[in-house]
Amino acid sequence: MPIYKFLIQTKNKDPRSGGLLRDAHSLGFQSLQSINMQDLYFIEGQLSQEELQQLALKLLTDPVTQSAFWIELPTPLPPSKADVAILEVSLRPGVTDPVAEQLVRAAHEINLDGVQRAATGSRFQIEGLNAREIEALAKQLLANNVIQHWRVGEITPSFPQDAASSGTVETISLRNLSNDELLAVSKERRAALDLAEMQAIQNYYRSEDRDPTDVEFETIAQTWSEHCVHKTFKAKVTLDDGKVIDSLIKTYLKSATDKINAPWVISAFVDNAGIIDFDDEFEISFKAETHNHPSAVEPFGGANTGVGGVIRDVLGVSAKPIANTDILCFGPQDLDPKSLPDGVLHPRRIQSGVVAGVQDYGNKIGIPTVNGAILYDEGYTANPLVFCGCVGIAPKGKHRKNPQIGDRVVVLGGRTGRDGLRGATFSSMTMDAQTGEVSGASVQIGDPITEKGLIDVIVRARDLELYNDITDCGAGGLSSAVGEMASAIGCDVDLTQVRLKYPGLAPWEIWLSEAQERMVLAVAPEKISALQKLCDTFDTELTDIGEFTGKNRLVIRHGEKTVVNMDNEFLHEGIPQRQLKAVISNQLSAISDQPLPVGDIKEHLLNLLSSPNIASKASVIRIYDHEVQGGTVIKPLTGLEADAPSDAAVIKPIGTKGQKGIALSNGINPEFGKRDAYKMTWSVMDEAIRNAVAVGADPDRIAVLDNFCWGDPLRPETMGTLVEACRGCHDAALFYDTPFISGKDSLNNEYLGTDGLRHAIPPTLLISAIGIVHDVNKAITMDLKEAGNLIYLIGEFAAEQKAIPDVPSSTPNIYRALHQAITNELVRSAHDLSEGGLAVTAAEMCIGGRLGMNINFETSIIFNEVNGCLLVEVTPTNALAFEEQFTNLPFNKIGAVTPNPVLKISNTEIAVDQLVHAFNNPKGL
């Protein structure tokens, strides 16, 4: 069959190319003079010249800006100018290529039925680099071996190979293996199971009097993976003083929520997402996930599918997704490329890929990205962190979680391929220089429009009561989703019914595949046709793969052959509890309590404002759609020129009556994490709650999520910091009366370099807060509003700078008093004190309002980092009423808003223009 290669040329310079040139220069390719990106399409089929012309004109080009040129392979394209080198890149076979799929569909729509298959690619015209440099540029910027192949010169297209459908099932001999041999099997299959777990499997199959099939073994490995079963958080931990903690989740996280026993918490820790009360009609759900390991090896795909995954968590509680949050941690953007560990992508490359991945999924699926943060630390160079959060809304009482005997096992959405095999175990392992190559299949590209179809179908199916249970296909694929749903009643599934992207998958691959955009539903047989009709309307595929049986066994067939027949109880309860050791050290003693060295206040403040962790993130925020769905009340950037950082987002879900809204905020502090995990936890809890209260959330209606990103818990010191962080969560939750409703952990964020050294991340805890704003019309932003207003510092300001500030005991009452003042409309603006202390807070408020501020404050402590404090702007006529709210609480009138745009701190004067300039021109980014 002939294959045609189309080159699309842009009449003016392609606007994507400018960014590539900048990125290449910052990666050290200084001699690069120009780079021009062009699109390639490969079309296989019998087509006349006239049809090829039609294809070019109607589908492949924009007639105003582009033209197309094509040849039939193997004829090469005409050579370019002598000193212009060519690099071509295209996707590896089997990697999702939605554009190619649409191309074939659209070609048939315009009656070009000869088009059989399509593939896409890119061509780069490069000037100024030699061949070796071009290869380096390809590896570092233009292509990623994990999902793409590339060539200097012309590429040959790759279509998935046709292969015979495979029914191959292996038996793994386990019953007679020694302990060493058991561990070797675990390692060989990348199962990440320890000896006790392997022995439990061995014992089970001895009692069954047979050996497991590969499908069974892989199913157990996934079901028992850290990712799926959180065995570290459920482990029995013995501390160095002999104390034993039976499960961190039970002892610290869940128990705090149980003790608080808030009547407005609808579901905590049991479902795909936590659920709280919104109003009489609706409930809201919230979940945050991490996608760290995939983002390290393929930043775009890793972040892309991270966003897609957490959206499905919210769909898994039958809710419509209404907002996304993204908190990202990267290595320094100006890191010397030569100092990178082997096999690690440059932090700059990781950031641009991750941000593009978040943008692509969130914008296309139509969910606003309203809150987030970006943090830089050398500890994240080899292990970037990508936290993706999603909020959903659903009418009360409509979510069903109870499969019935006789219900059909129904898969909705995307097709199944080799994507993401063993992703759950991959995420539970330490990475090394080979990880990228070996684990290529663990990473995938998302398809947000297919997932949009799932939203359209599921929200309507929920209202029509068409299903009895629902869950998402995430890590572990069908094995995890179906396995979990069938855990109480059992099921009988035929893998040959599963729709595949391409033939040739072995049964274990079908069962374990982590192909994206799939949900599993339990549907009564008589409701299948109604669900099918909905699916047809929204171009979503429905596949009936089996039945929930009531026999309490997991039975999986491949046609006639039974490939899994396991007792549910063993699969779900048979995992031996992990026994871990923890050493708790007083880390703080290593850090002296010296105050920050402050020379010239002005210089120090301007430096802080332009430092990567504090400076504006506008260049990222603006490429996320934060307005879609029409509910964004407080936007990520605010103020007169919309360039000042909001404390939190507020959204008002479209379709809800009344004036209620939702505040979303986060707290995270890797710097504190390095010093003391327990106190860090208090600080980040305080930060998340403080931010939510600052925009108008009711402090007594805030719930939080935990996301732990840690190193290897088998190391007792690392486990010790994890224990301390969990204890901090418990104590701080009770202190604020703020329950945890869901959480997630990502452990083993370590990188074993070819230098033989371990590169671990700082212990990082993200607290994501969701709070109720009773009236969005009273929401508060942080920008100064009017000259003449008074500035109050509220909260107990600690004059002594500690390695980690304490949380003063009055803090919850400070927040309640502030909330009352906001409710009584006594507050014009409020902004929390965090990194950079009071000085940075004041500067940001000035930037927001383009107004000045005159503050009388002890300059030696103006950069102190404290907890529980905010600056609040109050109209003079309201001063008395405002102060009454804070009777018996610490507050201090420290200054006023001035019409001349100058920030004056005691004797130091800084023009607001200078503040704006520093904040908007980050250094080293």
Place this chain on the structure above:
Amino acid sequence: MKPKALVLQAHGSNRDFDVIDALTLAGADASGVPLNELRDQKSLLADFQLLVVPGGFSYADALGAGKLLALDLASYFIDEVSSFVEAGKPVIGICNGFQVLVKSGILPGKQSQAPAKNEATLTFNAAGHFECRWVHLKSASENCVWTKGLTEIITCPIAHGEGNFQVTEAISQEHIALTYAKMDGASANGAYPANPNGSIMDIAGICNAKGNVMGLMPHPENHIYNWQHPRHTRGETGRSGLKLFENGVNYAREM
């Protein structure tokens, strides 16, 4: 009688509910109709007085924003949509909907004074990336039923990567419906960020010669409540996006 508005829900539409909300507030009886439902019953379109192609990423922008949905319109509904337009009923395409109307040739449509072969497009933003920010729009047409009589500046967000309006030859003034402006109403003069994407002549929206079909990149449907305004906490409000929909709905009611 409330005029009936059909909001076309294609594979990847995502501001469909936003615009249904805006049309409802403006006095229409608006409903979302999935493209596949309309395909099954094409005559349905004639029962409506307004047609809306909402924002989103139809077919994930594959092969160019709006292109494949434009192809669907041409393949499945060309007769129905043409007679809707010919009848003078108000049609609006927002963002991805604008891209669809342009790439299907419905906009700018027949041009009375234009050169014989003239094509328009919406291409990549001059900055080379997607952008979400609030902009200011000035009505430039008394001919267009959607912008007629709008004297106030419309403040609303954009959220697009391919909103840069370009033509092969020229576009005549009668087709220009909305232009990007500065906050005080002064011309953007092509300068970023007031003109956020590099469109020629600061064009944010165009209409057909008859004035009943309009397309625009910005999202007036996202400024229909006071609290949506980015400076509502500074006392700036106005719901200025709503007025555009009221114009269209009122026109449909009086037809």
